[in-house]
Amino acid sequence: MALSKDELKAAILKKAETAPKPQLYIKDFYACDPDAKPREIKNVANDLVKEGKLMFWSSGSTTMYAMKSRIKDEEGTSGVN
Amino acid sequence: MAKHETPLLDELEKGPWPSFVTDIKRQAEKKPECWDILGQLELSYVEKITHWKHGGIVGVFGYGGGIVGRYSDLPKRFPGVEHFHTVRLAQPASKYYSTKHLRDLCDLWEKYGSGMTNMHGSTGDMVMLGCRTEALEPFFYEMTHNLNQDLGGSGSNLRTPANCIGSSRCEWSCYDTEEACHQLTMHYQDEIHRPAFPYKFKFKFSGCPNDCVAAIARSDVAVIGTWRGNIRIDQAAVKEYVAGNIPSNGGAHAGRDWGKFDIQKEVINLCPTNCMWMEGGELKIDDSECTRCMHCLNVMPRALRPGAEQGATICVGAKAPILDGAQFATLIVPFMKVSADNEFEELIEFIEKIWDWWMEEGKNRERCGETMQRLGLPTFIKVMGLDPLPQHIKEPRSNPYVFWQEEEVPGGFDRDVEEFRARHAA
Numbered sequence: 001m002a003l004s005k006d007e008l009k010a011a012i013l014k015k016a017e018t019a020p021k022p023q024l025y026i027k028d029f030y031a032c033d034p035d036a037k038p039r040e041i042k043n044v045a046n047d048l049v050k051e052g053k054l055m056f057w058s059s060g061s062t063t064m065y066a067m068k069s070r071i072k073d074e075e076g077t078s079g080v081n
Numbered sequence: 082m083a084k085h086e087t088p089l090l091d092e093l094e095k096g097p098w099p100s101f102v103t104d105i106k107r108q109a110e111k112k113p114e115c116w117d118i119l120g121q122l123e124l125s126y127v128e129k130i131t132h133w134k135h136g137g138i139v140g141v142f143g144y145g146g147g148i149v150g151r152y153s154d155l156p157k158r159f160p161g162v163e164h165f166h167t168v169r170l171a172q173p174a175s176k177y178y179s180t181k182h183l184r185d186l187c188d189l190w191e192k193y194g195s196g197m198t199n200m201h202g203s204t205g206d207m208v209m210l211g212c213r214t215e216a217l218e219p220f221f222y223e224m225t226h227n228l229n230q231d232l233g234g235s236g237s238n239l240r241t242p243a244n245c246i247g248s249s250r251c252e253w254s255c256y257d258t259e260e261a262c263h264q265l266t267m268h269y270q271d272e273i274h275r276p277a278f279p280y281k282f283k284f285k286f287s288g289c290p291n292d293c294v295a296a297i298a299r300s301d302v303a304v305i306g307t308w309r310g311n312i313r314i315d316q317a318a319v320k321e322y323v324a325g326n327i328p329s330n331g332g333a334h335a336g337r338d339w340g341k342f343d344i345q346k347e348v349i350n351l352c353p354t355n356c357m358w359m360e361g362g363e364l365k366i367d368d369s370e371c372t373r374c375m376h377c378l379n380v381m382p383r384a385l386r387p388g389a390e391q392g393a394t395i396c397v398g399a400k401a402p403i404l405d406g407a408q409f410a411t412l413i414v415p416f417m418k419v420s421a422d423n424e425f426e427e428l429i430e431f432i433e434k435i436w437d438w439w440m441e442e443g444k445n446r447e448r449c450g451e452t453m454q455r456l457g458l459p460t461f462i463k464v465m466g467l468d469p470l471p472q473h474i475k476e477p478r479s480n481p482y483v484f485w486q487e488e489e490v491p492g493g494f495d496r497d498v499e500e501f502r503a504r505h506a507a
Contacts, residue, residue, distance in 0.1 A: 025445040026237070027279060038440035039277070046275050049145065056145040056236075056276065059136035060167075062446055063145055063236030063276035071138060 002035040008044050009053075013067075016054060022070035023057045029065070084113070085120030089127065105197070112196050114161025114211070121159045132159075139166050139214055141221040145275040147232025148217060164213040168194070168220070169206040169233035171266070171273075174259040175246045176201065185228050193220035203299075203401075204283065205243035206233035237280055239272035243300075244286035245293040253378065254288025255306030255391035256419040262286050264425055265432075278436070279443035289387065290373040296396070296410075301449045302432055303396040303410045304419060308388035311368040312377070318384035319344075319364045329380050348377050393419040395431060397461075398450025408450050411458065413465065415472045431465070438464045 003011060011032035016024060029041050045065055048054040057066045083106070094100045102119065109115035121132050137150035149167040156163035170186070172178075186207065190196055195211030202208040212220065224230045233241035242265055245251070247258030265284060266273065272282075285296035288306040296303035321327045322342060328335060329342050344364070349357045356370035357377065364384070366377075373394075378385045395417055396410030417427055435449060438461075443452040453461045462469060487493045 025279070026276065027443075027445055037437070039437070042277050042440070046145070049275075050143070055138055056140055057136070057138055058140065058146070058148070058150060058236045060149040060235065062280060063238065066138075068138075 003033045005044060008033050008036065008041070009048055012041075012045055012048060013053060016065060016067045017070070023064040023066045025062075025064055083119075084109075084116035085123060087119050087123040090119055090123050108196050111191070115195055115197065117153075117159035117161030118165070118195075118197075118211070121153060121155065121162055124155075133165075139164075139217060141217055141232070143274070144221075144232060146235040146238040146273065149235055151211075162211070165195070165211040166214065166217065168209040168212065168217070169202065169204075169235055169241070170209065170224070171231045171233040171241045172201060172205045172207055172243070174244055174262045174266075175249060176205070177246075177249075182228065182230075186224075186230065189220065189223055189228065193223075204233065204240045205294075206241050232274070234273045234281075237276040237278050238274065238282075239269050239277065240281055240283045241273065242266050242284045242286070243294050245288050247286070247288040251288055252382070253291065253306075253375075253387060255308055255387055256288060256304075256393055257421060258286040258288045258304075258306070260421045261304065261419055261425055261428070264421065265429070268425075268429065278440060280446050280448055282436075282439075282449065284432070290375045290394075291379070296399075298399050298407060298409055299401050300399055300410070301397065302435065303399060304393045304428065305396065306387075306419075307373055307392065307394045307416065309390040309392070309416055310388040312366055312371065312388055313386040314364055314366070315384050315386075316363050319381065320362070322381050322384055327381075327383055331382050348380050351376055392416050393428075395428075397435065398448070398453045400448045400450050402448075408454075410450065411453065412472050413462070413467065415470065434465055 012029050015029060015032055019028065026038070026042055026045060029045055030036075030038060033041065045054065049056060049065070053067075054065050055068050055071070057064045057071060087102070090102045093102045105115050105119055109119070125132055132154050134152040134154050135150070137152065139150040140146075140148050147169050149169070151162075151165045151167060153159050153162045153165065186209075187196070187198065190198065190209050190212075193212055193216040194209055197210040199208035199210055221232070242262045244258040244262035245254070247256075248254040249259055262284075271277070282302075283300040284302045284304065285294045285300035286304045287294050287296045290305055290307060292303075292305055296305055318327065322329060323344050325342055329347065344359065349359065353374050353376075354370040354372055356367040358365050368388075378387065393416075394412060395414040397413045399408055399410035401407045414431070417431070419425060419428055439449045439452055442456060443449065447455075458473060459469070462473065
């Protein structure tokens with residue numbers, strides 16, 4: 001990894017905040033640190049979920065990552081696609 | 082008392098077969114929300130469009146899989162299915178469970194969910210159908226703390242590994258499928274419960290080439306038991322089969338009279354590689370031609386047994402998609418020792434090499450087998466550090482998966498064309 005763990009976390013959060021779509025695939029975060037192995041990125045993204053800064057968004061067949069503030073409450077709304 | 086008129090669904094109760102409509106109506110007497118499943122489904126039959134919304138943020142704390150969000154897009158009209166989430170539970174190895182465990186699970190699901198289940202889903206999980214978001218955490222707490230039961234995989238996770246009954250009950254099993262499935266399940270808890278990949282990833286463990294869990298058709302890594310060396314033949318038992326003293330197929334298909342057992346017709350002539358014959362009253366096999374179809378062993382289990390040196394063939398890249406047709410796995414390692422003695426080290430190393438490559442190269446929502454197909458088998462076997470083998474090629478020349486690199490060819494690809502044409506006219 002070229003970035004420290006904290007730097008990578010910040011880069012992932014920035015990406016999650018600014019990406020055009022609120023839900024991101026894990027691969028979308030690879031560019032945050034091109035020198036990091038995919039598993040390292042995955043572990044850091046999952047740590048951010050544990051910390052409550054990101055959340056998992058599941059379509060059933062695929063799991064994506066999102067910032068809670070960018071996802072509409074799905075219950076009774078059309079926020080889920 | 083039915084809450085909705087369902088004339089179209091009612092038609093599905095009129096045949097001689099069991100009807101899910103009848104089952105749901107029965108359940109609706111206890112769980113009124115089930116009436117709304119029928120109402121919404123009837124509407125979908127009329128309008129020819131689904132009214133389920135799919136996916137979302139439901140889950141339980143610390144887990145990124147095992148729960149699949151389902152919502153009605155007509156919550157005011159069908160409030161019972163406003164939330165109707167699916168919960169996948171990890172099935173025990175070989176699906177051995179006590180009736181008490183099943184009853185306890187069903188009781189718990191009656192308490193927190195709709196009471197409806199699907200035994201089992203395609204991956205093997207026990208599937209609990211229909212509960213509200215707020216019921217997920219209490220259900221999960223009781224299930225894990227009181228029933229010692231875990232969630233299965235979903236989404237871009239490692240899906241719940243599955244295995245055949247293996248050596249627990251089957252004499253053909255060439256390795257301990259239950260031990261392999263259990264140990265890898267425990268080893269990869271993080272990958273099962275949290276997303277790790279571009280898309281889903283499945284292991285399946287079959288003890289012999291009969292492949293009772295359909296690993297070769299359904300899993301990204303299929304571990305299928307096999308043997309090296311010769312099929313073990315008990316010639317005395319062969320004679321007993323020929324004499325009709327032992328029923329063929331272990332007595333299966335005995336419901337009607339098939340006539341006297343004919344080894345030539347029922348075994349030798351059906352061998353796909355014609356590698357069997359009778360000689361001096363004894364059955365002979367040219368084992369070098371055997372493709373492990375298992376037919377002869379299945380017909381005469383007391384006379385023929387798998388060879389003594391046992392392990393597994395590893396095939397990679399199957400998928401069974403809805404849209405573009407099934408893809409069988411490609412054989413990658415013809416024989417690997419699969420043993421708990423070294424904690425399945427060789428298999429784990431193999432799997433993680435695939436993951437490292439696929440996580441890097443796989444596109445979003447692309448199964449490992451699709452990445453292999455897109456980038457080619459030569460690339461894949463190079464990544465895996467394997468040499469090309471004859472077994473990688475289905476038939477010479479018809480699917481030339483393996484291409485030589487220039488540095489592998491003496492003299493490279495440059496040659497004297499005039500000298501060549503002197504010997505081979507254009």
